[in-house]
């Protein structure tokens with residue numbers, strides 16, 4: 340188990356400082372509800388003095404999510420009375436509210452930002468804490484730019500604001516300048532002095548990722564006595580972002596013998612939270628992002644897939660189930676080998692293949708995989724079918740699986756303000772079917788036309804488009820999730836034509852539904 344580390348989530352404050360990520364009241368409350376489910380100890384809901392909209396959103400979070408004592412709701416203020424009043428008036432509706440204030444301690448801040456003396460700034464901080472304490476018992480003081488501050492002045496500030504009544508001291512590496520060993524040593528010294536002064540005051544850290552070391556610095560701080568960590572979901576935040584909650588929490592769990600520390604986080608809610616934040620903020624998660632990236636639990640090369648099939652621990656240190664995913668993903672590509680392809684075929688029911696049959700099918704797989712980025716289950720059926728058609732037309736596996744699947748033949752999409760429309764031609768077996776539709780936008784029209792042909796009842800749950808490379812020849816990569824009879828189907832497709840990629844992703848997902856409803860092969 341180890342000692343408890345408090346998790347302070349600032350997705351709704353520092354995370355929302357990402358350009359374009361602004362949330363409305365409803366979205367903030369929804370994310371805060373999910374953060375509560377995730378098990379964070381403290382939610383920083385915003386900066387109420389910045390606008391009426393944010394004041395209202397913080398107040399709504401305090402009322403709707405902070406209605407229990409086991410979660411603390413806070414928001415940020417400068418060391419000025421009006422900001423502190425705004426925070427108080429917004430968070431006071433929570434059962435367990437806190438005022439958070441920030442004031443710089445580095446020479447750069449004191450001299451260049453504020454044009455004041457160190458003594459003057461220290462006094463402003465002390466006065467602000469004393470004022471906040473007249474409003475609420477819980478007050479956090481953040482020494483902005485702590486990692487670039489003169490250590491003795493930093494300590495003098497911390498000592499003074501602790502004596503003024505601060506209940507949590509947050510030490511930010513505001514510009515991501517710190518290095519783990521150096522930051523750990525600083526936290527060790529601060530912790531020692533703080534605990535001697537008043538051991539009920541929590542020591543917190545807030546690390547930024549400008550040099551890619553936010554998680555490492557946060558973990559170094561924990562090793563050296565920090566009681567609390569400030570994080571965001573998916574590591575979003577000002578500039579290069581903050582320490583990612585999921586990385587810090589899973590590192591503590593996975594390397595528990597090193598850290599001997601634990602959090603209250605229900606790790607099975609990590610993926611749900613990550614997806615909600617990403618979709619509400621319109622911020623895609625980098626595919627290779629640790630823990631929450633699309634590829635974090637996807638394995639595509641033959642040597643790894645073979646190893647995983649023999650023993651999961653060969654290439655898996657975090658179990659996907661622990662963060663709320665169903666399973667690892669073995670992606671079939673031209674880099675896959677025989678073990679992975681055999682495993683995929685067995686899952687579809689093709690389990691009694693002779694060596695000769697399998698080698699023939701594997702050969703067909705490699706040819707298709709070289710032409711495509713990813714090989715789907717429905718592609719495997721078609722490969723198996725064409726193998727037997729060539730070699731043993733009377734074999735049961737020569738069944739006309741391909742007649743069940745859909746394939747885009749052609750499409751035309753008109754995008755304009757008043758009348759977006761689409762026409763598609765789709766092949767199913769020997770037949771080419773056509774349909775046209777209008778929609779609220781070009782993709783909506785396209786998907787309506789396809790839906791008209793396939794006649795499978797689905798709901799589009801998520802649509803994502805990304806550019807894979809750069810310039811005019813860049814591939815548009817579309818990832819969609821659709822729902823059919825309560826089950827979710829995820830599919831991807833890439834093409835230089837984004838409308839074609841959108842249509843192909845939809846058809847891939849439809850074909851997954853067809854596969855799921857095929858009678859299992861018995862041979």
Ligand SMILES: CC(=O)SCCNC(=O)CCNC(=O)[C@H](O)C(C)(C)COP(=O)(O)OP(=O)(O)OC[C@H]1O[C@@H](n2cnc3c(N)ncnc32)[C@H](O)[C@@H]1OP(=O)(O)O
Nearest residue numbers: 353386388389390417418419441442443452453483513577
């Ligand atoms: C490291 C961080 O992430 S800190 C948090 C960052 N978050 C935000 O900035 C929240 C959004 N900000 C805002 O909405 C606005 O900037 C406001 C409402 C805070 C202030 O707006 P304005 O009054 O128009 O001031 P503006 O933003 O232009 O300048 C900041 C002022 O605050 C002062 N200030 C900056 N930090 C602090 C602080 N910690 N304590 C006291 N005063 C501060 C600056 O010196 C400057 O004052 P000046 O006008 O006397 O020179």
Ligand SMILES: CC(C)C(=O)C(=O)O
Nearest residue numbers: 441481483511513545
């Ligand atoms: C407000 C403080 C904690 C902050 O965001 C920073 O210093 O990065």
Ligand SMILES: [Mn+2]
Nearest residue numbers: 353513545577
């Ligand atoms: Mn910050």
